[in-house]
Amino acid sequence: MSRSKCLSxxxxxxxxxxxxxxxxxxxGIEPAVEDADEDDLLDTPLLPFEENVFTIRQFIENxxxxxxxxxxxxxxxxxxxxxxxPPEMSVQRSVSPTPAQILPTTWQNNIxxxxxxxxxxxxxxxxxxxxxxxxxxxxxxxxxxxxxxxNQLMVxxxxxYGSQMRMNRNNKPSSRINRWKPVxxxxxxxxxxxxxxxxxxxxxxxxxxxxxxxxxxxxLLHDMKMSYNRFTLILRCWHFSNNEDHNLDDRxxxxxxxxxxxxxxxxxxxxxxxxIAVDESMVGFRGRLSFRTYNPQKAHKYGIKIYKLCxxxxxxxSYSIYDGRSHQMPGxxxxxxxxxxLAELLLDEGRILIADNxxxxxxxxxxxxxxxxxxxxxxxxxxxxxxxxxxxxxLQKGQIAAQQNECVIVLKWHDKRDVLTLSTCHTxxxxxxxxxxxVLKPKMVLTYNEGKKxxxxxxxxxxxxxxxxxxxxxxxxxxxxxxxxxxxxxIVIYNQLHLSNEKITLLQGNECMIKKLTIxxxxxxxxxxxIVTTRHNITRIxxxxxxxxxxxxxxxxxxKLKESGNTVNExxxxxxxxxxxxxxxxxxLCLPCFNECH
Numbered sequence: 001m002s003r004s005k006c007l008s009x010x011x012x013x014x015x016x017x018x019x020x021x022x023x024x025x026x027x028g029i030e031p032a033v034e035d036a037d038e039d040d041l042l043d044t045p046l047l048p049f050e051e052n053v054f055t056i057r058q059f060i061e062n063x064x065x066x067x068x069x070x071x072x073x074x075x076x077x078x079x080x081x082x083x084x085x086p087p088e089m090s091v092q093r094s095v096s097p098t099p100a101q102i103l104p105t106t107w108q109n110n111i112x113x114x115x116x117x118x119x120x121x122x123x124x125x126x127x128x129x130x131x132x133x134x135x136x137x138x139x140x141x142x143x144x145x146x147x148x149x150x151n152q153l154m155v156x157x158x159x160x161y162g163s164q165m166r167m168n169r170n171n172k173p174s175s176r177i178n179r180w181k182p183v184x185x186x187x188x189x190x191x192x193x194x195x196x197x198x199x200x201x202x203x204x205x206x207x208x209x210x211x212x213x214x215x216x217x218x219x220l221l222h223d224m225k226m227s228y229n230r231f232t233l234i235l236r237c238w239h240f241s242n243n244e245d246h247n248l249d250d251r252x253x254x255x256x257x258x259x260x261x262x263x264x265x266x267x268x269x270x271x272x273x274x275x276i277a278v279d280e281s282m283v284g285f286r287g288r289l290s291f292r293t294y295n296p297q298k299a300h301k302y303g304i305k306i307y308k309l310c311x312x313x314x315x316x317x318s319y320s321i322y323d324g325r326s327h328q329m330p331g332x333x334x335x336x337x338x339x340x341x342l343a344e345l346l347l348d349e350g351r352i353l354i355a356d357n358x359x360x361x362x363x364x365x366x367x368x369x370x371x372x373x374x375x376x377x378x379x380x381x382x383x384x385x386x387x388x389x390x391x392x393x394x395l396q397k398g399q400i401a402a403q404q405n406e407c408v409i410v411l412k413w414h415d416k417r418d419v420l421t422l423s424t425c426h427t428x429x430x431x432x433x434x435x436x437x438x439v440l441k442p443k444m445v446l447t448y449n450e451g452k453k454x455x456x457x458x459x460x461x462x463x464x465x466x467x468x469x470x471x472x473x474x475x476x477x478x479x480x481x482x483x484x485x486x487x488x489x490x491i492v493i494y495n496q497l498h499l500s501n502e503k504i505t506l507l508q509g510n511e512c513m514i515k516k517l518t519i520x521x522x523x524x525x526x527x528x529x530x531i532v533t534t535r536h537n538i539t540r541i542x543x544x545x546x547x548x549x550x551x552x553x554x555x556x557x558x559x560k561l562k563e564s565g566n567t568v569n570e571x572x573x574x575x576x577x578x579x580x581x582x583x584x585x586x587x588x589l590c591l592p593c594f595n596e597c598h
Contacts, residue, residue: 266489274351376444536598
């Protein structure tokens with residue numbers, strides 16, 4: 001390739017003097033000032049001829065940066081030679097900017113400490129401590145959630161719907177709906193109590209609870225003065241809204257009034273702690289419904305999706321149904337909008353919000369940080385704005401990779417698989433986990449696991465002893481799930497107000513609610529059961545079902561071994577087995593120990 005010929009200064013001056021068209025010269029320098037105002041161009045004086053030569057050279061350098069090879073000649077009297085190469089053309093298609101692309105993110109390898117927001121949620125005190133005390137029973141707490149306003153809503157709408165069903169001209173003369181009578185407040189309470197009882201006692205059908213068959217006979221249901229026909233009739237007409245007065249665009253009008261009342265009542269008596277979590281649960285339903293969803297990872301694969309915000313102890317604060325349509329806040333995606341709508345009343349108080357990879361994104365974390373709320377959660381690697389060096393890093397087991405921007409840290413940790421997490425209040429600090437086999441994990445992973453368990457506790461407890469039947473319509477399944485959630489909320493508050501030895505279980509809580517709703521008093525035991533055998537005699541333990549002697553460890557010898565310094569396992573191993581016991585104590589005792597104890 002031949003070397004390009006260099007022009008001398010005299011040649012360049014001669015070319016410029018012979019040029020008659022000023023427009024040709026101005027076309028060469030116009031792109032360098034294309035952003036200037038038109039008036040500025042008209043008022044700018046022309047430079048002297050010698051300075052125009054420098055302007056041409058500057059124009060070349062500014063127009064083709066990085067694509068100019070400048071070759072200096074050995075003689076400094078000659079002008080530098082410029083070999084201009086056209087810029088490379090990009091073949092990528094332009095994409096309209098999205099809110100996530102408008103705010104560029106600069107990731108750094110230097111991990112600095114991200115301070116936690118100061119928690120001020122308890123500045124005005126705790127509502128549950130202000131309203132209740134250690135002497136408050138469970139029914140009083142539940143009565144603040146399921147109050148007379150909720151009960152009256154059920155009475156009014158059930159009576160209205162029952163009257164509408166009875167006025168239907170298509171009813172057969174033998175139809176059960178023709179025997180409809182309005183319900184009262186006491187009757188609807190008893191109905192709710194019996195409905196919860198059907199979940200506590202697992203019979204194959206509703207009719208089985210009222211059968212006289214010895215296999216199913218339950219005297220309690222026969223003494224409640226509510227027949228099978230009356231119960232099924234109320235269950236058929238159980239309603240929570242007016243069908244004739246509703247918004248046609250509202251798909252949840254049948255259940256939304258009950259949700260609003262129960263959730264608002266729950267919020268009015270409890271102040272959430274520092275850690276809250278957002279996740280979805282599923283209420284199983286396989287019928288025809290426009291917003292029925294499918295999730296193969298759930299126990300109920302087909303059903304109605306419920307968005308929940310729960311505290312770390314299992315208290316449900318927000319409850320929202322996915323109806324197939326959702327709005328979107330500017331700058332956030334739809335899952336991020338769900339998180340903000342659920343936690344709106346809890347923002348700006350320094351809490352930390354936990355969410356899984358369905359909701360987590362950089363714009364959501366940035367928005368929550370602006371609202372004085374920290375965020376921690378797992379994140380999908382396909383999300384926008386994530387650092388590519390962390391996403392593409394290949395790690396061995398136990399290794400981590402992390403980068404940080406102005407307020408967010410993204411960390412990748414490889415355990416059995418890659419775990420990608422995002423936080424606004426953590427570093428890449430590692431910590432040993434608690435449990436049978438401690439494992440060294442990132443601290444943000446431990447925070448995520450600890451905060452996420454609140455959703456699991458709430459779903460697990462609410463699913464136990466469910467009265468829902470497969471043939472039940474969708475909004476009544478939601479109502480049953482709401483009632484179970486309210487019972488769990490009342491138990492959570494009760495256990496927080498009492499010591500560990502006074503806490504109650506879910507079964508005990510359901511039993512208490514059923515007794516109060518159905519107005520059942522504790523039955524006094526028979527007189528024969530009050531007779532206590534006070535005589536202590538030693539006798540031989542009866543043989544087992546195989547006819548072999550039944551043996552027990554001697555309680556007296558076991559106690560002596562423990563007092564002598566043996567551990568529990570050592571004492572159990574050294575304690576002799578005997579075939580005699582005390583009639584009154586029902587404890588295995590050898591003859592010397594029996595004589596010492598009695």
